[in-house]
Every structure is written in C-alpha cells, then in structure tokens.
Amino acid sequence: MKNRMFVALLLTAVLALPALAQTASTTPDQSAASVGASGKQPLQPDTHEGFWGKLNPFARKKYVQRQTEPIRDRVNELDELTAANSRQIRDVDERAQQGIQMASAKANEADQHAIDAGNKAQAAQQTATAATARLTTVENVVGNIDQYKATTQTEIRFRPGQSMLSKNAKAALDDLATPLKDQHGYIVEVQGFSAGRGQTAIQTSQKMADSVVRYLVLNHDIPVFRIYVVGMGNAPTTDEAGKAKHVSGGRVEVSLLKNDLEQLSASTPASAVPATQAMPQQQ
Numbered sequence: 001m002k003n004r005m006f007v008a009l010l011l012t013a014v015l016a017l018p019a020l021a022q023t024a025s026t027t028p029d030q031s032a033a034s035v036g037a038s039g040k041q042p043l044q045p046d047t048h049e050g051f052w053g054k055l056n057p058f059a060r061k062k063y064v065q066r067q068t069e070p071i072r073d074r075v076n077e078l079d080e081l082t083a084a085n086s087r088q089i090r091d092v093d094e095r096a097q098q099g100i101q102m103a104s105a106k107a108n109e110a111d112q113h114a115i116d117a118g119n120k121a122q123a124a125q126q127t128a129t130a131a132t133a134r135l136t137t138v139e140n141v142v143g144n145i146d147q148y149k150a151t152t153q154t155e156i157r158f159r160p161g162q163s164m165l166s167k168n169a170k171a172a173l174d175d176l177a178t179p180l181k182d183q184h185g186y187i188v189e190v191q192g193f194s195a196g197r198g199q200t201a202i203q204t205s206q207k208m209a210d211s212v213v214r215y216l217v218l219n220h221d222i223p224v225f226r227i228y229v230v231g232m233g234n235a236p237t238t239d240e241a242g243k244a245k246h247v248s249g250g251r252v253e254v255s256l257l258k259n260d261l262e263q264l265s266a267s268t269p270a271s272a273v274p275a276t277q278a279m280p281q282q283q
Contacts, residue, residue, distance in 0.1 A: 194208065209229045
C-alpha cells in the first residue's frame, strides 16, 4: 500500500514539472507586452467551474454584478482615456491653428514692412536724383552768373535838341519794364547817341539816356544798380550787316540782359524758393 502511494506521488511530481517550467519561462517582457492602453493587465476569463459548469441557471443578481463589475470599470477607464486623448488632440490642433495664424500675420507684417521700405527707398532715390539735378543746375548758374545775354532791345527816338520822352517812347519803355517786376538776375543797358561833334554830342546823348533812366526808376521801380547808362555821343554803330554807320539825329538804345537766375527761380519748387532768394541777386 505504501509503495503504491509513493509511486503515485512520484508520478504526480513528474507530470507537474513541465507546467512549472512553462510558467517559469514566461519573461517580464511578455507580461509587459500584455498590458493594455489603460496600464492594466487584460481581464482574464473566469476558469472556475462549479456544480453547474460555466453557466449557472440559478445565478443571482449580485453574482452577475460581481462578475460584470470589472468589465464596466475597464470600459469606463477606456471612455475616460478616449476623452482625454480627444481633448489633447483638440488642444494640439488649436495650438497648431494659432501658430499658423500668428506665422501668417507675421509674414503679412513683414511683407508690408518690405513694401514700405521699398517705397521709402524709391522716394529717397527720387529725392537724391532731384537733388543731384538741382545741384547741377545751381553749379551751372553760379558758374555763369556773370554771363548776361541780351533778350530785348528797344530804340527810343528823340527830336533834334530835345531830351523829353514822347508818348510812343514811354509806351515802348512800359512794354520793356513791366515784365521785370519782382524779377532777379537782369540788368538794363542804356546807351545814348547824338549827332554832332565832340563833348557837345556826348552831353546831349547823356541827357537823353538820363531821361530814359529817370522814367524807368520813377515809373517802374527798377533799382538804379541794375541800370548801366553811358552817353556815346556820335560814336558810330554797326548795322545788321556789320557795317559801321554814323548817328543821324538823337536816339537811345535800351537793352535788357539776363543771366540764368531767372531760369533757376522758374525751376525751383515753392518750398525751395526761400533758398533761391537767399542767393546773391546781382554780381
């Protein structure tokens, strides 16, 4: 009897060794790999079988609740995990949209700054070009400021032995002097010629020239320093063909000469007029 019991125990031990070896061979990695998304081990089915087997036709409500409660807890955990993941995804999406909007706004602002900088650079270039052209004009004017060019010439006739201005002579002087109001950069050259000889002719021509100067100063406010007067007497003059001719009767030649200051003033903007007026008016 004792021998039979010993053999039975030995046989039981031999049969149990493979199961223990298989249980021991289960590694931690395999256990970790079986962990679900909730961080817990998967639910294991109930292998216990009672008198009625797996299905108990007389199972009570508490027994059913006790069996399904782990499942409900695991479902609730999964619902919470899904909701948390949805919130995280929504937060990431909102931050990404905000980042895209901020980047777009910064790009638009940078584009606007670039456009403004381009406009300012273009305006600066135009200003520099205008200043260069203006400087070139001023240099030319200053370089030729003492160069006067004849623009208008009028001849005033006098009766022999008289120095009074006639009505026609005054009208001719009015036509010449009226446009000179508030102008700069001009001079008026007055030359008197008279028939006769020697000092007498010179004095007569000087009197006729002085009457012209007096009329221009008193009636048209032309500054005296802009008028150059000389009595030429009976000095010969040249005609259009360049031939010398002698004076017959009395006459006064009035010539208007201008330099480039008038042209400079005409091309100066309103804001630059004071700077132009500050230049020397007469040399």
